[in-house]
Amino acid sequence: MRDGARKTWDDRLDSWIAKGWVNADHRQDILDDIAGPSKAGGPGLLILLGVVLLLFGVVSMLASNWEMIPRPVRLIVLVSSLGASYLGAWVALRKPGHEGVGHSLMLLGAGLFGVNVMLIAQMYHIDEHAPTGVLAWALGALAASMVASSRPPLWLAMGLIALWSGWEMIEFYGTPPHVWFLVPWAMALGWAWRHDWSVEMRGAWVAFFVWYGIALGAMDNIVGWRDGDIIAVAALLPAALWLIAQGLDRKENPWAGTLSALSLYGVIFLPTVLAVETLTTDAMALWPISLGVCVMGYGGLLLWLWKQGKGSYGLLSVPLIAMLGPLNIAFYGFDHAAYWGTLGAALALLVLLTAWASRMGDRVTLVAAFLGFSGLAVVIYMNDDWSFLARAAFFLIGGLSLIAVAIHGARRKKPVLSAGGAS
Amino acid sequence: MKRLGVLLAALFVGQLLVLGGMIWRHQSILIDGHEVVLAVRPVDPVSLFRGNYVDLSYSIGTLPFALFKGGAMPEDDADVWVILAPPEAGLPADTPWLPVAASALRPVIVPDRTIALRGTVQSISKGVDATWQACGEDCGIVSVRYGIEAYFASPDKAKSYEDSVRERRLSVIVAVADDGRAAIKALMLDDEVVAREGLL
Numbered sequence: 001m002r003d004g005a006r007k008t009w010d011d012r013l014d015s016w017i018a019k020g021w022v023n024a025d026h027r028q029d030i031l032d033d034i035a036g037p038s039k040a041g042g043p044g045l046l047i048l049l050g051v052v053l054l055l056f057g058v059v060s061m062l063a064s065n066w067e068m069i070p071r072p073v074r075l076i077v078l079v080s081s082l083g084a085s086y087l088g089a090w091v092a093l094r095k096p097g098h099e100g101v102g103h104s105l106m107l108l109g110a111g112l113f114g115v116n117v118m119l120i121a122q123m124y125h126i127d128e129h130a131p132t133g134v135l136a137w138a139l140g141a142l143a144a145s146m147v148a149s150s151r152p153p154l155w156l157a158m159g160l161i162a163l164w165s166g167w168e169m170i171e172f173y174g175t176p177p178h179v180w181f182l183v184p185w186a187m188a189l190g191w192a193w194r195h196d197w198s199v200e201m202r203g204a205w206v207a208f209f210v211w212y213g214i215a216l217g218a219m220d221n222i223v224g225w226r227d228g229d230i231i232a233v234a235a236l237l238p239a240a241l242w243l244i245a246q247g248l249d250r251k252e253n254p255w256a257g258t259l260s261a262l263s264l265y266g267v268i269f270l271p272t273v274l275a276v277e278t279l280t281t282d283a284m285a286l287w288p289i290s291l292g293v294c295v296m297g298y299g300g301l302l303l304w305l306w307k308q309g310k311g312s313y314g315l316l317s318v319p320l321i322a323m324l325g326p327l328n329i330a331f332y333g334f335d336h337a338a339y340w341g342t343l344g345a346a347l348a349l350l351v352l353l354t355a356w357a358s359r360m361g362d363r364v365t366l367v368a369a370f371l372g373f374s375g376l377a378v379v380i381y382m383n384d385d386w387s388f389l390a391r392a393a394f395f396l397i398g399g400l401s402l403i404a405v406a407i408h409g410a411r412r413k414k415p416v417l418s419a420g421g422a423s
Numbered sequence: 424m425k426r427l428g429v430l431l432a433a434l435f436v437g438q439l440l441v442l443g444g445m446i447w448r449h450q451s452i453l454i455d456g457h458e459v460v461l462a463v464r465p466v467d468p469v470s471l472f473r474g475n476y477v478d479l480s481y482s483i484g485t486l487p488f489a490l491f492k493g494g495a496m497p498e499d500d501a502d503v504w505v506i507l508a509p510p511e512a513g514l515p516a517d518t519p520w521l522p523v524a525a526s527a528l529r530p531v532i533v534p535d536r537t538i539a540l541r542g543t544v545q546s547i548s549k550g551v552d553a554t555w556q557a558c559g560e561d562c563g564i565v566s567v568r569y570g571i572e573a574y575f576a577s578p579d580k581a582k583s584y585e586d587s588v589r590e591r592r593l594s595v596i597v598a599v600a601d602d603g604r605a606a607i608k609a610l611m612l613d614d615e616v617v618a619r620e621g622l623l
Contacts, residue, residue, distance in 0.1 A: 059472060062472070062473070062474070063469075063470070063472060063473055063474030063475075064474060064577070064578075065473075065474050065475065065575060065576055065577040065578075065580075066577065067577050067580075072622060075622075079439070079442065082435065082438065082439075083435055086431045086432075086434065086435050087431075089431065090427060090428050090431050093427060094427075109435075113438045113442075114472075116438075116442050117441075117442065117445065118472040118473055120442060120445045120446055120449075121445070121473060122473040122474070122575040123575075123620075123622070124445075124446075124449035124450075124606060124607075124620070125476075125571065125573055125574050125575055125606070125607045125620070126445075126449065126570065126573075127568075127570050127571060127572045127573035128570035130470070133472075136441060140438050140441065143434055143437065143438075144434060147427075147430040147431055147433070147434045148427060148430070148431060384469065387578065388474055388475075388578075
């Protein structure tokens with residue numbers, strides 16, 4: 001629950017208790033109920049991860065342009081799947097206890113809408129302005145989120161909005177910043193705000209700062225900044241905001257939560273920027289220094305937060321894992337063992353982090369780990385050592401396996417719970 | 424819950440309309456558009472979402488300033504109109520149509536047997552010709568894209584078509600709508616159609 005909302009409920013409950021409407025003994029129970037289940041994850045999370053892999057599988061299958069299936073048949077299958085996803089979501093969302101499946105199907109539908117857009121663009125060899133297709137996909141995903149008050153399509157929409165604007169700025173836009181980004185981004189943030197979806201609000205801020213980073217990255221073409229100056233600005237702003245947020249009283253100041261969310265950018269984006277920077281210039285030899293500084297800095301912060309016993313400190317391990325991404329890219333093409341080693345290590349760390357966050361009920365870390373997982377899927381998707389068809393097989397088998405494990409786990413759990421309830 | 428069902432159905436129908444609109448926008452050109460044949464030049468790319476494609480860099484992608492004589496000069500990112508004339512009668516079917524005039528403004532009258540094709544200016548380079556040789560103050564080239572520069576195919580086919588482009592054996596039949604929008608209708612290898620496009 002957002003800090004402001006928490007304070008509102010605190011005040012209301014105090015007032016209701018004073019009026020005798022509510023028994024003071026149940027104050028905490030009511031607050032816990034409003035905040036939702038403390039345990040995150042479970043089978044719903046596995047299904048969601050499975051759906052992410054399935055979507056990558058379908059996109060890879062589309063990109064492989066597999067001629068065994070004629071294009072009209074592909075279109076019919078994909079449009080039918082789009083309808084079936086929404087129908088399945090409707091059925092699942094009506095059944096208590098199946099909301100996780102329903103929202104996963106909403107994500108699948110929102111993803112399939114984009115795959116249909118890409119298929120039609122492929123069928124007609126449309127080469128007019130590629131980012132517009134991504135914007136259409138983002139708006140479709142946002143609409144899916146709004147129709148069913150579903151969070152996963154909103155994540156997809158935010159990622160696509162950032163991709164759309166980044167693509168515009170890097171490939172087409174002469175003078176960044178590409179301010180049109182702010183329109184769909186504000187819609188996504190507003191929707192998250194309206195529902196008090198704090199994790200998604202933070203995600204929106206991360207998307208904002210990714211955009212900010214790309215816009216800043218292009219500043220060297222406009223004002224002649226050196227790369228080092230840009231990184232310094234990119235790094236210092238969120239660090240300063242984070243420090244300010246720590247100094248504010250969250251109950252007294254409604255901006256404290258927002259400022260704290262802004263610091264997410266620094267946590268996730270800074271080490272990646274530093275690592276990528278040192279790998280893309282002739283200062284390649286410097287990367288161990290950047291890596292060392294990041295590991296020490298974030299390690300210290302992690303220790304401090306852990307000792308304080310507050311915040312989503314598991315989140316801070318995400319950038320350390322994220323740094324394996326640029327390293328992985330650096331090894332790509334010339335050291336196969338190191339390439340697959342870094343990819344495997346990042347995957348294993350993310351699975352461990354997911355399990356830990358799920359156990360601790362730490363939703364913010366869980367979402368960060370989920371995003372990291374999706375990021376890894378992107379890395380594998382972009383690896384052209386495999387044919388698109390091989391990547392499609394990998395993702396489809398992986399996705400279906402995860403969903404099968406989740407369903408099997410849920411079925412095994414059910415009788416145990418029933419038996420416990422009966423006794 | 425009934426409301427959710429209605430909203431989800433509306434979402435599905437809305438998204439179908441978007442997809443249908445995309446199909447109609449391009450299928451209608453293939454059905455009603457006028458056919459022209461264009462020559463292409465070689466390049467081995469992969470699209471992020473749509474896979475391998477053949478980069479069709481057209482000869483009419485660079486227009487000399489001389490073509491704009493009598494017509495308005497375009498600006499960066501603006502629309503540009505190119506008048507294409509068919510080859511002489513009796514020449515092989517894969518003989519490309521050639522540009523005879525260009526303008527930043529939509530032509531009011533299009534001469535008989537010619538077609539007006541709409542593109543978007545990518546850049547304007549002064550003092551160089553189409554082969555990037557220096558050519559004096561008054562000459563230059565306008566680089567134009569027509570939205571038909573990518574042909575998506577399976578990796579094997581894409582490679583085979585690219586080889587044909589390098590050997591200058593591949594040409595493209597393009598359908599052009601009355602408003603100047605274009606869509607790839609078929610690929611020709613020498614003077615034989617090897618791939619025809621459309622929904623069915």
